[in-house]
Amino acid sequence: MQQVNRADPAPSRLKYRLHRMMLTPLYRLMLRVGIPFVVAFGAGALWFSDEGRRDSFVGAVADVRDAVQQRPEFMVKLMAIDGASEGVAHAIRQVLPLDFPISSFDLDLDAMRTTVVKLDAVKSARLKVRQGGVLQIDVTERVPVALWRTDEGLFVLDREGVAIGMAASRVDFPDLPVIAGEAADAAVVEALDVIAALGPLQARFRGLVRMGERRWDVVLDRGQRVQLPSKGSVAALERAIAMDQAVDLMGRELTTVDLRLAERPTLRMSEYAVQELWKIKAIEAGVKN
Numbered sequence: 001m002q003q004v005n006r007a008d009p010a011p012s013r014l015k016y017r018l019h020r021m022m023l024t025p026l027y028r029l030m031l032r033v034g035i036p037f038v039v040a041f042g043a044g045a046l047w048f049s050d051e052g053r054r055d056s057f058v059g060a061v062a063d064v065r066d067a068v069q070q071r072p073e074f075m076v077k078l079m080a081i082d083g084a085s086e087g088v089a090h091a092i093r094q095v096l097p098l099d100f101p102i103s104s105f106d107l108d109l110d111a112m113r114t115t116v117v118k119l120d121a122v123k124s125a126r127l128k129v130r131q132g133g134v135l136q137i138d139v140t141e142r143v144p145v146a147l148w149r150t151d152e153g154l155f156v157l158d159r160e161g162v163a164i165g166m167a168a169s170r171v172d173f174p175d176l177p178v179i180a181g182e183a184a185d186a187a188v189v190e191a192l193d194v195i196a197a198l199g200p201l202q203a204r205f206r207g208l209v210r211m212g213e214r215r216w217d218v219v220l221d222r223g224q225r226v227q228l229p230s231k232g233s234v235a236a237l238e239r240a241i242a243m244d245q246a247v248d249l250m251g252r253e254l255t256t257v258d259l260r261l262a263e264r265p266t267l268r269m270s271e272y273a274v275q276e277l278w279k280i281k282a283i284e285a286g287v288k289n
Helices: 013-022 025-048 051-069 086-095 109-117 184-196 199-204 233-247 271-288
Strands: 078-082 122-130 134-141 146-150 153-157 163-167 178-180 205-211 215-220 225-227 254-258 266-269
Touching (some): 025 051, 078 086, 153 184, 184 215, 199 205, 215 233
Parallel strands (some): 078 134, 178 205
Antiparallel strands (some): 122 134, 146 153, 153 163, 205 215, 254 266
8 A cells, every 4th residue: 555645734833933923913014014114214314315315305495485375365464453442552553563564473472462461551352363364452441440640650550559650640540549658559449439439539639558557548628638548448438428418527627537447437626626725715704714
């Protein structure tokens, strides 16, 4: 009987190892990604190693970028400012000296907004580039509510006590009340509340003076003052107004109505009133004698 030699179906040890290696995820990833990346990176590094080719590539990229950024649809041609007075609008154009037309890619809107908000008269601002190549600036101005008299001059304050600017004269802002005293700008809201409570004394009101950085004196015409406490100033002023309406308190010869102690209000008479009082006492004393 003839013997037949059959090939061994089992793979060789090398073929088996190669087969197992090909089934390894890391090895397959290296063949698909790693080796092509290394080859491409090496080829690129070799190509960029030449200074001439490198400069040519950088120049080509810059040309493409400039060509895109300078397209008409990306160009800003003018500036529009809304919500600002003429003076503030002029100041904004001064701090943002843009040379139009300019590419919108060259505008740092956040930095420009910060620059605009640094202006004393600007409370907030919003910048955007709208259709038509217009740089739109929407401004919210600070609203002046009081004048603060200091040794340096007359400052215009908003409700937050921020100095908007300086006033050359009181007549420039005839409708604004005047406050004075150190740190008066830190209590503008309280000052406005006191002024709003003046009622019938409004016509005689001349200003408020901050005393000791903690309380107010109401200055009236004829040299009269109402000294208010550090707390409950509005309520104390309302009591003074009630007394005035009851007995014409502020119409008398008084220089000061001291309300700093609620349980013990004090009245200070003028020098003329004191002299007249002594005359009356002297007459009464003579009659009794």
